[in-house]
Amino acid sequence: MKPERIQLHHIRMRLKQPFANSLTTVTERDLILVELVTAKGATGWGECVAFDSPWYTEETVQTAWHMMEDFLIPRLGGEPLTHPDEVAKRFVSVRGNRMAKAALEGAVWDAYAKESGLSLADALGGERKKIAAGVAVGAKSSLDAMLAEIQERVEDGYRRVKVKIGPGADVAIIAAIRERFPQLPLLADANSAYTLADIDRLKALDDFDLMMIEQPLAADDLVDHARLQREMTTPICLDESILSREDVRRALELGSCRVVNVKPGRVGGLTEARQIHHLCQQHGIPLWVGGMLESGIARAHNIALASLPHVTLPGDISASSRYWERDIIDPEVSIDAGFISVPTEPGIGFEVDQELIRHLCVRTSACRI
Ligand SMILES: O=C(O)CCC(=O)c1ccccc1C(=O)O
Ligand SMILES: [Mg+2]
Incomplete structure (x- = not known):
């Protein structure tokens, strides 16, 4: 080529x-x-x-x-x-x-x-015909606004919901969401907003049956995450701290996380992302594909990646309409009963x-x- x-x-x-x-x-x-x-x-x-x-x-x-x-x-x-x-x-x-x-x-x-x-999914070694769709809800100015958006996303059919947390906007919010949605597969993403000084607040989140907490501590840290993971029952998922397959190897060796979020952009491409997939598969570590508020093109790449067999959890791959009035691909990415179908046409499988x-x-x- x-x-x-x-x-x-x-x-x-x-x-x-x-x-x-x-x-x-x-x-x-x-x-x-x-x-x-x-x-x-x-x-x-x-x-x-x-x-x-x-x-x-x-x-x-x-x-x-x-x-x-x-x-x-x-x-x-x-x-x-x-x-x-x-x-x-x-x-x-x-x-x-x-x-x-x-x-x-x-x-x-x-x-x-x-x-x-070949479809991009086939070229990467994908096996799934459809992938489970998850959604990320941004931070809101009020709890009511947060609950209302979660309700809307659940009605849209999303299989799991992620919310953003930070110091001062965490335990009470998660408690309220849990009360209203007792069965919802739920996780919280902190985008590095905490340090180990906040360990008691973080440990308080163990009471709410979260699927995981994403990136609580610094982006360049693995050691403190390992310490936190030893003290928390909720699995820690790393996002910003993982830039390569080697970072995953180190994190697993140290015990810094029990779940991995992979984003092709953050790790330098689909090739490295696929290596991370294989490493997590070898170690039995659950993996999901994160999101970056992409347009349809990167979303198509993410869908292909998420069709790999060891992407075991719904990720931040949502419908085009969750982000855009009009996406730049045709057809747009849509969800059907909580799933997104993996295109079978050659390449990304969408017209630009x-x-x-x-x-x-x-x-x-x-x-x-
Ligand atoms: O729906 C999405 O595209 C992902 C939403 C999200 O959480 C996010 C969006 C932009 C940058 C970083 C993150 C993140 O996962 O931390
Ligand atoms: Mg994140």
């Missing part, structure tokens, strides 16, 4: 409703779409999930654009690629910048699958709405490679 031309599209999409957590509120979602055309004329699509500010990781839309244009795209030239696994090797001399790398690698995976006549992309475009650049 020979990438011949890569075009980047910086688009801006307005969320139907702002999404808040302990660090920020996302209202407008800036994304970079990667359109890669191969020598055989196949088009692969990727999406860079970095935000416009570095609240979730160090990367931003601007840094990712710079990395892709000046360092990463040139490394896709030269010898043809025989498999998408080779992309990570081309990128070894660029440290970090995983979301920028993942966006290009995702476009290579899509183009590779299309050239091979080029006209809408032009309409949403902030900036575009084309590089021949």
Whole structure:
């Protein structure tokens, strides 16, 4: 497979409703779409999930654009690629910048699958025909607003609900949700809002039968998470702390978590995400696919990843309509009785709405490679 031309599209999409957590509120979602055309004329699509500010990781839309244009795209030239696994090797001399790398690698995976006549799910080794849909509810200004949104999501059919917590907005909220929805599969995501000084508050969450607590402590920590996990019965799930398969190995060795959230963007691409899947499978560690308030393109990649056999829990993969008035793919991602079907057509299995992309475009650049 020979990438011949890569075009980047910086688009801006307005969320139907702002999404808040302990660090920020996302209202407008800036994304970079990667359109890669191969020598055989196949088009692969990727999406860079970095935000416009570095609240979730160090990367931003601007840094990712710079990395892709000046360092990463040139490394896709030269010898043809025989498999998408080779992309990570081309990128070894660029440290970090995983979301920028993942966006290009995702476009290579899509183009590779299309050239091979395989769905992206099949190319990755997926086995499921449909995946269980979960949903994340952002932080709200009132408990009533939170309960009302959860009610709406349960009626939409989501199989599990995740809520955002932080110091001062935790035990009472979770207690109220539990009282109203005693059977709901529920988890809480703290986006690193706590330290071990808060251990008593965190331990108080053990009373509410949460499926897990996601990323309570610092993004760069594994040691304190191991200590917390020893003292809590609720399983800890790591998100921000896991940037690679090696991080998962370390976390398992230390006992820092009992569940893993994998996001292709955070770990540098689908190839690394698949390695994490295999490692969790070997160790019997439950795994789910997280979300980044993606457009349909990265959502399609996530759906393909979630079709792998050891993705054992519903993730943050929701319908297009949960985020957008109009998504950039056709058909949009929809849920049916709590499940999303995995496309069987070659590649990502969705058409990309080029006209809408032009309409949403902030900036575009084309590089021949
Ligand atoms: O529905 C989604 O796309 C995921 C929502 C979510 O929790 C999230 C959204 C953006 C960035 C980080 C996170 C997170 O999992 O921490
Ligand atoms: Mg998270």
